[in-house]
Amino acid sequence: GDEDDLMPRPAVVTVMGHVDHGKTRLLDALRHSNVQAKEAGGITQTIGAYQVETEVDDEDRTITFIDTPGHEAFTAMRARGAKSTDIAVLVVAADDGAMPQTIEALNHATAADVPVVVAVNKVDKPTADPAKVRGQLTEYGLVPEEYGGDTMFVDVSATKGEGLDELLEAIVLTADAALELQANPEMDAQGVAIEAHLDKGRGPVATVLVQRGTLHVGDSIVAGPAHGRVRALINDVGESVEAAEPSMPVQVLGLTSVPGAGDAFMVVPDDRTARQIADQREARKRAAAQAAGAR
Numbered sequence: 416g417d418e419d420d421l422m423p424r425p426a427v428v429t430v431m432g433h434v435d436h437g438k439t440r441l442l443d444a445l446r447h448s449n450v451q452a453k454e455a456g457g458i459t460q461t462i463g464a465y466q467v468e469t470e471v472d473d474e475d476r477t478i479t480f481i482d483t484p485g486h487e488a489f490t491a492m493r494a495r496g497a498k499s500t501d502i503a504v505l506v507v508a509a510d511d512g513a514m515p516q517t518i519e520a521l522n523h524a525t526a527a528d529v530p531v532v533v534a535v536n537k538v539d540k541p542t543a544d545p546a547k548v549r550g551q552l553t554e555y556g557l558v559p560e561e562y563g564g565d566t567m568f569v570d571v572s573a574t575k576g577e578g579l580d581e582l583l584e585a586i587v588l589t590a591d592a593a594l595e596l597q598a599n600p601e602m603d604a605q606g607v608a609i610e611a612h613l614d615k616g617r618g619p620v621a622t623v624l625v626q627r628g629t630l631h632v633g634d635s636i637v638a639g640p641a642h643g644r645v646r647a648l649i650n651d652v653g654e655s656v657e658a659a660e661p662s663m664p665v666q667v668l669g670l671t672s673v674p675g676a677g678d679a680f681m682v683v684p685d686d687r688t689a690r691q692i693a694d695q696r697e698a699r700k701r702a703a704a705q706a707a708g709a710r
């Protein structure tokens with residue numbers, strides 16, 4: 416059964432925070448070393464989500480980062496009931512301190528019951544005041560471990576590449592302390608679409624996060640109102656792969672239309688079933704639209 420076959424899976428992390436506090440730069444910095452090590456050809460195809468390898472207590476650990484366009488996407492996904500994030504990294508610029516969107520992001524994470532790790536960024540700046548950030552967030556209930564609380568704060572500089580290993584370690588330790596991250600890799604895959612678009616050459620392309628099971632090339636899938644057979648899977652460094660395991664982000668080619676961000680996907684027995692489910696969803700959507708129009 417499912418319960419018997421649970422295996423550890425990587426933590427899935429979303430980076431949140433106030434505008435210009437360094438979310439994208441931090442993600443780039445975390446990815447940089449990793450991608451360079453993994454990459455053969457040197458050409459990166461960004462898929463908006465990627466995995467980073469790190470070592471904690473002599474153990475190799477993988478972390479999945481979702482590079483969403485901020486907490487709007489996070490909220491949208493939460494609203495659809497697709498909990499895609501295990502941990503939120505809250506980025507706060509040490510020169511600016513907590514700002515309105517910092518608190519908003521914090522509230523989203525709390526409402527979704529997602530543990531938070533705070534990355535106090537831009538500590539290279541002369542006006543940086545990391546202690547002030549700790550004090551501010553304490554007032555909002557995020558008490559640093561060094562003050563006797565249970566939230567890990569890590570000072571980082573995305574531009575100087577400082578504190579990155581410490582941040583990765585804090586994420587792994589927080590995951591181990593707060594969560595039991597397991598999934599059965601043997602079952603048919605289920606997960607969530609993070610982003611999707613229509614590519615001129617390749618047709619509908621969806622970046623999905625596999626949450627349970629393993630997704631294979633050749634699988635018949637339904638993703639929201641879209642369906643199709645997986646023609647190819649592209650990993651976070653642009654390589655074609657045969658399969659994607661739990662917590663792995665991957666681009667899916669072969670859908671007949673474009674699903675929405677936050678849409679759930681699942682593998683079904685065959686193409687006919689996939690089409691039937693997709694048609695039913697489409698019909699329900701039309702009926703709902705007509706009912707709304709008639710009012």
Ligand code: GTP
Nearest residue numbers: 433434435436437438439440441536537572573574
């Ligand atoms: P939005 O996506 O627009 O909300 O911004 P963001 O949070 O992704 O910030 P972004 O990574 O775009 O960084 C904003 C600015 O801060 C850029 O000019 C970065 O170069 C700068 N920046 C980011 N991290 C650091 C840092 O550690 N130190 C310094 N000095 N500047 C940084």
Ligand code: NA
Nearest residue numbers: 434435436439
């Ligand atoms: Na910015």
Ligand code: MG
Nearest residue numbers: 437438439440
């Ligand atoms: Mg950004």
